[in-house]
Amino acid sequence: MPPAQRIDVGEVTLSVHLAGPEDGVPVLLMHGWPELALSWAQQIEDLAKAGYRVIAADNRGFGASDALHPVEAYGVDHLVGDFTGLLDALGIEKAVWVGHDWGGILMWHAACLVPERFLGAIGVNTPHLPRGSVPPTEVFRERGGEDHYIVAFQDEAMDEFFAGREEDFFAFSFAGPAPSADLDKLPDSITHLPKRFDNFVARGGLKSEDDCVVPPEVRKVYAETYARTGFRGGMNWYRNFDANWERLGGVDHRLSMPCQMISAECDYMLPPKLAGWMPMLCKDLDMNVIEDIGHWTQYEAPTELSELMLGWLQTRFPNG
Incomplete structure (x- = not known):
């Protein structure tokens, strides 16, 4: 990873990794939960070597970036503003x-x-979906009850649930995928992450490194980072699901910029079939599925992910 630098983006200061030539086509990498910019390490290296200007930040509330306390500070306008502010700061x-x-x-x-701030868009595991007819937490509650992790995370007491158990938490979180043939057979309880985590710890935690897709030295970085920062910032993103849904009411979800979708065959939270909506929403779309991997694509198939991204980027947005 290139060294991080702190960049003022307006409301907050983000910890940002920059790589590649300054005149390369800019590529902005945005990580998920419970991750950091570190999750893109292989893609940062590969894209920079190919001449792209790579920008990867710890999101607001994560890692070395600023973490504000109020839930409303993590609404979609604030978060989008962080990244447009980052692009502004970089010119x-x-x-x-x-x-x-x-x-x-x-x-x-x-x-x-x-x-207007997009050249193009690449979704990794996460598809572009139409706005639902009811608030998202109602959907999650219907599917998984009060124990669905997104429903559970609405309770601010959950900020401390994983505290002191970070090493076990990341061993649990980065477990390998279920076979793709079994995805439709998985019970709703698969979404009960807090209960499943407690059971994982009670059974003695990780039994073999073969059961985890992220190596121990990388998990150690995550565990030490989250032990320092806590989990509130990331959970506040979840606490804005319904507010974001309200904000996006009346907003046109049809996209005209070039889009690439990279799904993972065995991702039980975001299965490839969810991307079935995208041809109706994205005017210019390239769709791909990486076989035999689950949710942690950057770790499970780093080379194939970089190759798919670069194949599309070099066709649609070549440098020079």
Whole structure:
């Protein structure tokens, strides 16, 4: 990873990693939960070597970036403003935005709200979806009850749930995927992350490194970072699901910029079939599925992910 630098983006200061030539086509990488800019380490290196100007920040509330306490400080306008503010601070008018997990949700929201700041968009695991007819937490509650992790995270007492258990938490979180053939057979309780985590710890935690897709030295960085920062910042992103849904009412979700979607065959939270909406929403769309991997694409298939991204970038946005 290139060294981080702190950049004032307006409301907050972000910890940002920059790589590649300053005159390269800018590519903005946005991470998910519970991750950091570190999750993009391989893509930062590969894209920079190919001549792209790579920008990867710890999101607001994560890692070495500023973390504000109020829940409302993590609404979509604030978060999108962080990244447009980052582009402004770097003197960049437009970039290719790339998002995974929550970074993908925010990236697609931004594509709807500030399309003038986009050259193109790449979703990793997270597809662009139409706005639902009811608030998202109602959907999650219907699917998984009060124990659905997104419903559970609405309670601010959950800020401390994983505290002191960070090493176990990341061993649990970065577990390998279920076989793709079993995805439709998984019970709703698969979404009960807090209960499943307690059971994982009670059974003695990680039994074998073969059960985890992220190596121990990387998990150690995550565990030490989250032990220092806590989990509130990231959970506040979840606490804005319904407010963001309200904000996006009346906003056109159809996108005209070039888009690439990279799904993971065995991601039980974001299965490839969810991307089935995208041809109706994205005018210019390239769709891909990486086989035999789950949610943690940057770790499970780093080379294939970089190759897919670069194949598309070099066709649509070549340097020079």
